[in-house]
Amino acid sequence: MSLNPQIQLLDNMITSKNIFHHELIGLNLKVFNSSNNFLIGISGKIIDERKKTITIETEDNGIKIIPKNVSIFHLFLPNGELVEIDGKILVNRPEDRIKKKYKKL
Template identity: 80%
Template sequence: MITSKNVFYHELIGLYSKVVKSYNEFLVGINGNIIDERKKTISIETEKGVKIIPKNVSIFHLLLPNGEWVEIDGKILVNRPEDRIKKKYKKL
């Protein structure tokens, strides 16, 4: 089960996401369902089409299946999903 404590270790595809901060101001406000995740990018399906968001310059709000919102810095997510399980993270 995905929780705010273990979201780093899970696949993000299917979660609803919002870009809340970014070095690129044109990315802020993009929201929709995550349809693909690569090493350095997340693809979000919006009402206007698919947008590809670089992870390392963005901060995301993710809606977890239990209804909880979690804020996550994209820099933490920069890695292939299958490789993130091997990483160690500091407790927040």
């Protein structure tokens, strides 16, 4: 027996509660705070994620590589939610982060 396609879609939807188990590429991001003042306010679409960096394409088609460990990010989810994430907890290979178990807060 297969699930209703609408239920499957909801299960796969990225939310603030399951964001760590999803791919971040394609989401819009803004650097909310950083120990590097030049990074604050940079925004764009995530086009790549590595262990220690996130690469975004800015609105003027520029490419910026942002270190995770010195930044606090605002991520804009497709459902309209805004999620604030400390980049220090993202420092990991994306494929490992997606598989990792997290304690609920």
